[in-house]
Amino acid sequence: MIPVQMPVPPNLYALVAGAMFFIGVAGVVLRRNPLIMLMSIELMWNAANLTFMAYARAWLNNAGHIFAFLVITVAAAEAAIGLAIVVMLFRPRPQSNVDDIALLKG
Amino acid sequence: MLVFVILAVALIASALIVVTAKNPVHSVVALLANFAALAVFYLSLSAEFVAMIQIIVYSGAILILFVFVIALLGAGTTVTDLGANRLARIVTPTVIVGVLALVVLGLSLLHAPSPQGGGMLGAATVLPGGENQIAAITITPGAPGAFGSIADFGRALFTTYLLPFELTAFVLLIAVIGVVVLAGGSVQERRGKAAAREPIAKPERTMEPTR
Numbered sequence: 001m002i003p004v005q006m007p008v009p010p011n012l013y014a015l016v017a018g019a020m021f022f023i024g025v026a027g028v029v030l031r032r033n034p035l036i037m038l039m040s041i042e043l044m045w046n047a048a049n050l051t052f053m054a055y056a057r058a059w060l061n062n063a064g065h066i067f068a069f070l071v072i073t074v075a076a077a078e079a080a081i082g083l084a085i086v087v088m089l090f091r092p093r094p095q096s097n098v099d100d101i102a103l104l105k106g
Numbered sequence: 107m108l109v110f111v112i113l114a115v116a117l118i119a120s121a122l123i124v125v126t127a128k129n130p131v132h133s134v135v136a137l138l139a140n141f142a143a144l145a146v147f148y149l150s151l152s153a154e155f156v157a158m159i160q161i162i163v164y165s166g167a168i169l170i171l172f173v174f175v176i177a178l179l180g181a182g183t184t185v186t187d188l189g190a191n192r193l194a195r196i197v198t199p200t201v202i203v204g205v206l207a208l209v210v211l212g213l214s215l216l217h218a219p220s221p222q223g224g225g226m227l228g229a230a231t232v233l234p235g236g237e238n239q240i241a242a243i244t245i246t247p248g249a250p251g252a253f254g255s256i257a258d259f260g261r262a263l264f265t266t267y268l269l270p271f272e273l274t275a276f277v278l279l280i281a282v283i284g285v286v287v288l289a290g291g292s293v294q295e296r297r298g299k300a301a302a303r304e305p306i307a308k309p310e311r312t313m314e315p316t317r
Contacts, residue, residue, distance in 0.1 A: 066263055
């Protein structure tokens with residue numbers, strides 16, 4: 001299926017996923033655009049999924065596939081709710097900075 | 107290995123673009139590239155079904171949702187990020203902490219237990235001699251048997267993991283209710299809007315039959 005048949009240790013996949021996860025964390029911490037923060041959260045979900053898939057393949061156990069599927073579902077729910085919140089909060093405002101939204105029931 | 111390196115570089119680069127792009131539309135496109143690379147990763151891990159799900163659900167549904175929200179909020183909204191002073195103060199610690207955490211992760215992965223051949227988690231044995239294990243566990247493209255196929259996936263999903271599956275349905279139900287509550291506004295608001303519309307609408311309706 002793939003031309004280069006060199007084996008790859010699964011821990012390398014986990015390392016790549018870790019890098020992706022921390023890039024996502026940095027996105028949430030550093031950016032103040034709510035959409036980009038949500039996308040960074042999606043990056044973190046996907047990093048978790050990549051480790052699931054890599055170790056599922058390494059152990060030949062498809063539990064990882066099932067839980068990656070469940071994570072995708074939960075991520076879809078999270079994205080829908082997060083985007084609904086973004087739309088609700090920022091439709092009446094001219095600029096989007098989450099630091100402007102500092103009040104509960106504001 | 108070559109495929110792995112190319113995909114890993116694509117994955118990290120597109121993730122960096124997602125985080126650093128000024129324009130959210132650029133972030134969405136980079137995220138699309140990221141998800142596509144991930145799907146190919148999953149294919150190389152012989153998880154065909156999850157790769158398809160990744161493309162359909164993530165690239166097809168979630169990203170389109172993001173694009174819709176960007177369109178709804180309008181490209182004209184000025185995106186304000188942290189001020190230059192505050193950003194400069196935060197970036198360095200964040201990067202340092204991230205790199206440190208990654209180094210710790212890498213070191214701990216060196217000593218992670220490894221599977222011997224196939225089998226269930228219970229068959230795991232930790233080989234003596236730390237670093238040498240990594241050479242022992244490798245992933246070659248193409249898994250034996252039906253691993254990762256739809257039949258394999260579906261059988262596990264609807265037998266062993268039926269309860270998590272049902273719970274996911276519940277989570278989706280809550281998500282739908284939550285979105286309706288959040289984006290639909292409160293009941294009083296809607297009644298208020300309806301009441302405000304009534305007086306204008308009613309005279310027109312009464313005029314029609316008289317004419």
